[in-house]
Structures are given as C-alpha cells and as structure tokens.
Amino acid sequence: MRYNKAVISSPATLANFGPGFDSFGLCLDSPRDTVTIQLRQPGRREVKVSGWSGIPTDPEKNTASYAAMRLADMCGCEEYGFSMTIKKGMKPGSGIGSSAASSVGGALAMATLMGVRDESLILEAAAMGEELIAGSRHFDNVAAALHGGFTVVSDARKRTILRIKPPSFQIVVVLPEISVETRKAREVLPKSVPLSDAVSNLSMAAGMVHSMMKRDARAVGEYLDDTLSVPYRKKLVPGFDEVRKSALDSGALGVSLGGSGPAVFAITLENASKIKQAMVRTFLESSGLESESFITVPGEGAIVEKVS
C-alpha cells in the first residue's frame, strides 16, 4: 500500500437516463456519499455506516467494502486490513444510484491507497459491488458515478464507456416515500418487446446522444421518453403519470424515472423550484405519497478529497 488513508466523495446518478435503458447514466452534482478508508493491520476489516440505517456492515455484504476488496483482489493484493466509514448522503433504493455511489467510493478508496489509477479496474470492482445488491453486473450507474457527466455503456461486453460533457440544465429529483428494489424492478420488465418499441428507443437514444454532444438542453428534454422500461416500471410508482404531467405543465423540458425508480426527475432551464413544488404536491394529491425532493445539476464524478 502506498498511502494510509483516503477520503472519497462519490455522487448520485440517474441510470436508464431517458431512452438509454441499461446504457445511459447522468452524474448528479449532489447528493454524494463520503467513503473514508484507513489502512489497518492485515486481516482486520471493519465497516461503519452513518447517515442511513439498515445498511450492512459485514465487509463481504457492504457494497463499498466489497468493491474495495474486489479491487484489491484484481491487483493481486492479499495481505491488508482496513477500516471503512461510509457517510451516506442519499437514500438507498430510491433510484438515484445509492449503491453505485458507495461501490465507486469503495473501489476508488482502495485504488487510491494502493496507488492504482487504472479506471477500468476501478469500474469493474465498483460494478461487482453493484452486483451484490442488484443481482447482475450493470455499468450504467457506476460509469456515471466514476466518470461524471453523461455516460453511455455502448458495449457492455467490452466495457466500452463513452463520456460526454452534457449541456447546462437543472435537474429536479423527487423521491416519493416508497422503495423499489432493483431486483423487483427487473421482474416487472417483459422478456421481449415489440420491434417497433425497440426501433423507437434506438432512434430516441441516437437523438439523446446527438443532443448531449450538441449541448442542446431543450433537445435533451425532448428525447427523455422511453418505451422499454418506464411503461412497465411506472406501475411501481403510483401517480407517475400525474407527476410527469405536472412537471411538464410547469415548464419542464422532459421527465422520466431515475434508475428503476421510484425517483422521478425533470430537467429544466428555469423555474426549477416551481416544478419541484408541483411534482411534490401532485404525488401527495394523486397518491397520498409524501416526497423528499431536491434540485441539482449535472456533476463531476467521484473525487479523492484527501489522501495521506
């Protein structure tokens, strides 16, 4: 090990961004998890979590420490010990990439201690942490959390990640007080979809990449629709259609589900507060759900805040 201690700030992300099911991710400026790792004598491994209750502290069951250990495995490091502290800045199971934030934080923390800079290794280890929770190894959240901005998993098998700087816009995120487990959100998806829906989504996905690269926020909003997952998953989010309409009526450029939900997000160039209020009020009025909500912007990826 090259260092003794590292502190990582790792962001929330919106996976399945618009038409990019299992492929697109947008990094948020906030909220963020803070993962601190401290080197200990070999064999000692402990995890503490603050900011949220019910998260496992067994190092083999916690996503952050699990990702950290897999990173160490991949680098051939066996003799080490650590204590890790995870300060959760976001609500797990809400569709804003909580487990990805912790996984990326853990993997980057261990990589920093070891002096490892290979981003593909860090990404792979983080995806293993995600897999522990989600049941399958997906890269859309972890890629966005590690690299920041807008990311596209353009070839999952080859681990090809495209990194695109998004235009400037505001993001309104509303988290209704229900939890959607990633595993369950997968179960509601059909095994096959109409060819016409597949064509519609690939066309919109092409439009989304074009809009991001042209830095055209209005067009990003226009291409936020999806036919592959949102029509099925929105059933797990009572009031989604009404909330979506309230956001658009208040001037939002586009609305979709964050990850596998229940997060609903809207993007806008103005009136973010008004849109947020409308969405929160509509959740309450249409389905009796209280919500947390916040406004943020596209953000940078995970950063090493301190190393010593």
Place this chain on the structure above:
Amino acid sequence: MRYNKAVISSPATLANFGPGFDSFGLCLDSPRDTVTIQLRQPGRREVKVSGWSGIPTDPEKNTASYAAMRLADMCGCEEYGFSMTIKKGMKPGSGIGSSAASSVGGALAMATLMGVRDESLILEAAAMGEELIAGSRHFDNVAAALHGGFTVVSDARKRTILRIKPPSFQIVVVLPEISVETRKAREVLPKSVPLSDAVSNLSMAAGMVHSMMKRDARAVGEYLDDTLSVPYRKKLVPGFDEVRKSALDSGALGVSLGGSGPAVFAITLENASKIKQAMVRTFLESSGLESESFITVPGEGAIVEKVS
C-alpha cells in the same frame, strides 16, 4: 410554375445502417439516378425510364413521378403537365435505396420547377414515393438521399431528421444476383424481440452517433452490428456470414446489410479493392452467386444539376 425544366442527380443510400434499423441512413457518392422533368401543357403526364427494364412508366405507379405529383398536390398545384425521364444508375431491389433515389429525384425535380425550397415538403413527398413501393412510409433512405451524409430519423412521427457529417472512409458494396423485395424483407422480421437485443441495439446506436460526430471511422466500423434485423434478414442472402467474415479477414472495419438486402457492404480505410474481391469471390464460392460490386465514399445528397 417558375421554371420549365430541371435535372436532378439523386444518390444511392444505405438505410438501416448498422444498428439503426428504420432510423439511420448513409448517403453514397455513387451510383446516382438522374431525373429530368420538363413542363408540358396541363394534364399531359408521361414518364420514360432508361438504364433498367421493368420499371413502371404509368405516372401514378412510378415512384419518381408519383413523388413529384404528391409534391405538387401538397403545394396546392393542380393544373400542370410534365414529361419525366428517369435514368436509373442503380439496380432496383438491391438494398441501396433505388426507389428512394428516384422518389427524391422526382420530388426535388417538381419542387425546383415550382420554386419550392421547403425540405420537409420534399422529404414528405419523397417518402410517399417510397411508400408506393415499400408499402409503408419510411424516411431512412429518403432522408439520406435528400440531405446527404449520415442521417438519423430520431422521431419518425415528428419527422425529426438529424444530419451528421460522417468521417472519411471507403464503402465496398456487393450486390449478389438475387433480389429481395422490401415487403418480403419486412415479413421475415419478428413482431417482438428480446429486451436484451433492444438494449444492445440502442447502445450500439448511441455508439454509432457518437462515432460519426467524433469523426472516428474505426469506431463507426465497430458499431456496425445489429441484432434487430440482420440476424433475420441474412437468411434471405445466402452466404452472408461467409462474405462478412471474408471482408473482416481482409481488413474491413465493419460489415452489414444495405437496407433490406441483398446488398452487403463493408467500410474500410484501406485495401478496398482487396476487400471487394474477397467478398465477390466468397459469394461465388459459398453460394454460387455472381455479384456486381463497387467502391464509393459517403456522399452529398440530391442536387439540382440544371434548371431553366
């Protein structure tokens, strides 16, 4: 009518380009159809075709004249007559957008006579010409033939077309001596596809748009694969897998079907002749098919060659 005579050169195109089924189109520099329109006394309408036999010369059944008349209809012009000459530069039913070339040529010819410059009208009329042959109104070939370069029908309902200047590369096109009717090529497609294939295609489509905008020909080749149509349609093209392999073994960056086939094309930065020879030889050896073949590059769209 503002003019008496117009001569239009309208290019071949590769629709369904790679993963962009029903959405992506690439304009070829050659071959091209030449459509000449000459104003006549009202009511007289005649069509002549050279360069290929068996193409209808009834003005209501020929794609070029049909598109021209629909353009006139949309502009509210009723009292007119014309004679149209279509010099076919390409083989119909071969997957390189023969009917789109003629449709765009016809629509642009009439628009030129009338002094109409609204590209959305020309596109719509051309798509009507396509519909006459294909049975459904698709914009992927006509958009590429009208605008040139690489085009994306990102929202078919709203007729949103993205226009992207492609990088420089060579295109080897091989046309085996079989014909695939567009209608039949649609019939072999499944009504629904695995969700995983839909995700794979949208990811590759995103990668293709990114590669085109980054002007990265190698990446364009890497994203040429498709899971939505080629696996089904290649059964109509005996020897496709072998021909594809022969092109890749000879250094091609990527290979796919042109339109609904039987055209098979490869893109490359070098050794285009060698690749062409390998593909032609492999068609012959693997399935006994003779082929026409040519080498071209991405091209400009339809142009007005003369107007008087």
